[in-house]
Amino acid sequence: MDTAASVLLTDLYELTMLQSYYRSGMNEPAVFEFFVRSLPQSRNFLVAAGLEQVLEYLQTLAFSPEDIGSLQALGRFDAGFLESLRDLRFGGDVDAVPEGTIMFPGEPLLRVRAPLREAQLVESRVINLLQFQTMIASKAVRSVLAARGKQLVDFGMRRAHGAEAALLSARASYLAGFDGSATVAAGVRFGIPLFGTMAHSFVQAHQNEAEAFAAYARTFPGRTTLLIDTYDVQAAARLVARLAGQDGLRFEGVRIDSGDLADYAREVRAILDGAGCREIAIFASSNLDEYQVQALEQARAPIQGYGIGTRMNTSADAPFLDCAYKLVDYAGRPVSKLSTGKATWPGAKQVFRRDGLRGEIATDCLALEGEQDAGTPLLVPVMRAGRPLAAPEPLATLRERVRLQLERLPAPLRALAPAQPYPVTISPELQALGQQVEVRQRLMHA
Amino acid sequence: MDTAASVLLTDLYELTMLQSYYRSGMNEPAVFEFFVRSLPQSRNFLVAAGLEQVLEYLQTLAFSPEDIGSLQALGRFDAGFLESLRDLRFGGDVDAVPEGTIMFPGEPLLRVRAPLREAQLVESRVINLLQFQTMIASKAVRSVLAARGKQLVDFGMRRAHGAEAALLSARASYLAGFDGSATVAAGVRFGIPLFGTMAHSFVQAHQNEAEAFAAYARTFPGRTTLLIDTYDVQAAARLVARLAGQDGLRFEGVRIDSGDLADYAREVRAILDGAGCREIAIFASSNLDEYQVQALEQARAPIQGYGIGTRMNTSADAPFLDCAYKLVDYAGRPVSKLSTGKATWPGAKQVFRRDGLRGEIATDCLALEGEQDAGTPLLVPVMRAGRPLAAPEPLATLRERVRLQLERLPAPLRALAPAQPYPVTISPELQALGQQVEVRQRLMHA
Structure with missing residues (x-):
């Protein structure tokens, strides 16, 4: 090109x-x-x-x-x-x-x-x-205002309108107050902090979630955010609580990428807290924009960070x-x-x-x-x-x-x-x- | 980049x-x-x-x-x-x-x-x-369906989301049936036919419209589409009718880029036809999309071609x-x-x-x-x-x-x-x- x-x-x-x-x-x-x-x-x-x-x-x-x-x-x-x-x-x-x-x-x-x-x-x-x-x-700053200091990460490279839009939307959203981006080229080109979790395919390619979660945690000790909605969110949260601490496994957070995020976050928080895993943060994504972030914040959903993609990178509204x-x-x-x-x-x-x-x-x-x-x-x-x-x-x-x-x-x-x-x-x-x-x-x- | x-x-x-x-x-x-x-x-x-x-x-x-x-x-x-x-x-x-x-x-x-x-x-x-x-x-093809064979040109490079979006939206709209694009790089890279008229600034930089129209026509004999809405559409149309044929000036078309396009097109058509300039085509632009093209076609507005920009290149809806x-x-x-x-x-x-x-x-x-x-x-x-x-x-x-x-x-x-x-x-x-x-x-x- x-x-x-x-x-x-x-x-x-x-x-x-x-x-x-x-x-x-x-x-x-x-x-x-x-x-x-x-x-x-x-x-x-x-x-x-x-x-x-x-x-x-x-x-x-x-x-x-x-x-x-x-x-x-x-x-x-x-x-x-x-x-x-x-x-x-x-x-x-x-x-x-x-x-x-x-x-x-x-x-x-x-x-x-x-x-x-x-x-x-x-x-x-x-x-x-x-x-x-x-x-x-001008779009991204609205999520910044809605998120009240919670972590915000640009997740939208895949649906940005081409290569340059992906790169420059990472820059513009970081400039507006996002904490970073998932787009590697934006980290390399502009020094924007990079964030990433895992895809559903990672969980599916392993025989089961336990294997997937443990493999990822061993590869990135202390820097592991697990995607827990591939099959059953509550079951995965219980699994995370069970695995945490076993064989030295440490998890930084879990990500929920579908369904009612406030409900799921509360259920997951209860499961994790009940097992003494208060330090594991909950990260949410799934077609989010500033309105949904505001609603989740107003509902006091126990979410520490948001992955905001498509609707920000395309300024969808x-x-x-x-x-x-x-x-x-x-x-x-x-x-x-x-x-x-x-x-x-x-x-x-x-x-x-x-x-x-x-x-x-x-x-x-x-x-x-x-x-x-x-x-x-x-x-x-x-x-x-x-x-x-x-x-x-x-x-x-x-x-x-x-x-x-x-x-x-x-x-x-x-x-x-x-x-x-x-x-x-x-x-x-x-x-x-x-x-x-x-x-x-x-x-x-x- | x-x-x-x-x-x-x-x-x-x-x-x-x-x-x-x-x-x-x-x-x-x-x-x-x-x-x-x-x-x-x-x-x-x-x-x-x-x-x-x-x-x-x-x-x-x-x-x-x-x-x-x-x-x-x-x-x-x-x-x-x-x-x-x-x-x-x-x-x-x-x-x-x-x-x-x-x-x-x-x-x-x-x-x-x-x-x-x-x-x-x-x-x-x-x-x-x-x-x-x-x-x-999938967006552009809707304008193709609405335009009933009228000429369609991609005008949207400037508000496309970055460089690659500009280039690839020219390609995708041409693939879908547009006749060409104004984006030079798309013409060079993909062989897409290029179209262009003039900007309001061109008219403004000259002392008056007559000077601007004549200068452009002399530079591109027979390939001249004049922008006629910088000051007063009807006055400009009368000017075009007056200039056509003088000193060998030939105009291919006129472009209207603001206001009620159907009304303007009818008035301009009447002025041009009244002066025997039936061969001068009318081209319309200004925030068009498939719905406006359909409305103009259903109203039988005497328009031969449409410049479709932003709303197509960003798939705005x-x-x-x-x-x-x-x-x-x-x-x-x-x-x-x-x-x-x-x-x-x-x-x-x-x-x-x-x-x-x-x-x-x-x-x-x-x-x-x-x-x-x-x-x-x-x-x-x-x-x-x-x-x-x-x-x-x-x-x-x-x-x-x-x-x-x-x-x-x-x-x-x-x-x-x-x-x-x-x-x-x-x-x-x-x-x-x-x-x-x-x-x-x-x-x-x-």
Whole structure:
């Protein structure tokens, strides 16, 4: 799958537009902004994520001779234009909110200022990278809020949408506060702590559960979580209680992966405690999401950790964000779009965040880039002339940012249920510019 | 993103189970089957897809010295086991239904027979590859059914879940009957026809629409589809009508990307026809899915083609399939799982399909592998001893298979609305084996 992450992972129109710009000699500075138009019904806020991968992409963007050969073979591009791609690099400036920042609809998460062709070319992949991790972090953080400090592990590689989704959903969920992932490549690539238990097939391949449990415990002394629902949960729990301590066998935990998890957990807890195995933890999985975790927590089910898979890795209740990467200024001329339901604010923008009296996040103001405001500007310079201004932030830093921002988020927004939207105002200067540009554009195109 | 598609893209437990099997010396032949447990509410059938990528994965599976170094660094694996991975290759047999075959819940799409460790190791990635493309093909085919032969183009790269999802959703939707994709890498990698128009930013970067339209048409003579909803759809349509033919400008089509598409299309059609531009086609996009395409078709909106993006590439109404890769036989011993709601049929299986009197697909029988049946066996040998038995089928062949099978699908199943489930019976032999294995397992674990 070598073409997957190449510069050719783009929409055809980026390249056809580039050829037209090339022929017209258009390459003045352009400003594009990435933002989410509206939240999915079930979300109260966004957690920005994916910037590290965007900067990596921009920094390494280049057309190889093979790429140019492939484009030539499509028969749509002329020789001069193809030749111009040989030396094309991204040499622009990027301002962005740091990963882990809590954001709201309409607010730019990233702003690109570059010669038009460079800024346009990167559109498809910038959206592809930012929307996915932002969507996953914004979904995963809800399980973090629901789990009240219980262990959370990403179990969803198998039903993630392909390889990169598996890897980046592990990253985005860890960033949002998960404790780790089962995906080995994510541990290797990002240093995310790895967790794993066993599959039903492991139990089935052995002659019986006793043999399977003992074999696993001998292979991983002290690091053994046993899957106990292959045949009969209570029988398996009694077996675990019987085996524990025999021949030096030690079990860290048991996992339940089907049925009524609260009922099973209580029965298993009683069996284990009755046999003096209070130290063996109960871990639950099986199509979990934040709502089920919340219900299990509210029911005080004796569960120490949750494996959250598919519904988190696919953001199953909202598998896409209504987001865009839009031109807001070309050659010093602010522009906007008037399309029905998709109108945009013109001009390079900044988001200023003001705190409330108790240090909580209180209100944001969407303003023009150069405006003065009492709030804290959220977009900060991250790349100049194609070079990142700093090394990528460690994931530990991003996790801590999310944690601190969640503490400062008004309580209703931290709930799973939809809350009154967070207030984002538009600065008078931006409103005035918006009107001015709209009038100009309507006159021009009437 | 080099670790994305490596052998380390797997769940940790695959490797910990392997280490336990290694220590126990367990490596007898195992049979695993991949199947979908149940259909999403909004689906009547599945279109099998992803086999080519699975076979490619199995054929090239190997641990590089770097992979082994990475595993060693995790501190969970012993030297002997890590050494054993050096020579591990997939040398097993695979039987599968050809891509593009219409399938139903409970039916295996793929069966792996290999030494236990090899068959187990590949679980996570085999599911990851098969579930995604099968899900997308099964979603995309619904737009194909709704569009009644109109042009359909995959527009969804930007909101697909990462790079591989973008690439493979282009493949799966083309396989299902789409006419092409906007994703350049998919065109290059799979030979899928590429389509593209222009972005709003292209119109905005020019001084006005006239300049933008003329510049694009001069760059791509005769291959120009103009985006006409940046400012005012009717005004832009009048402009297109005025420009057409001037200075030799020729336009292939116009695209509308917002608002009420049926209303806009009628107004634009009237404007274009009134100016004698009957040959300029109307192309529609904007959060489309099969339901909107059906509504537009039923309303006889004068639209010649649809760009379908996000909702297809993420299978937005059902972004995952309830699927599994389950052990059904180990060392000649059929096994099953009794977990609540997740029970499985034991033994290596085959699906026999019987036709009705008019050649339609009439009924399937899930049976044991060796059974005789009047129906056509759907699973066929595709790999023996780790080697594929044939070159990958061309996408044209897969598209033709889907087309022919759709013709033979009973009409209620071809509708978008949920239909009476297609009849899949269980052979008496399989039923008997299922009972026998369940009794044996319950006795053993009581």
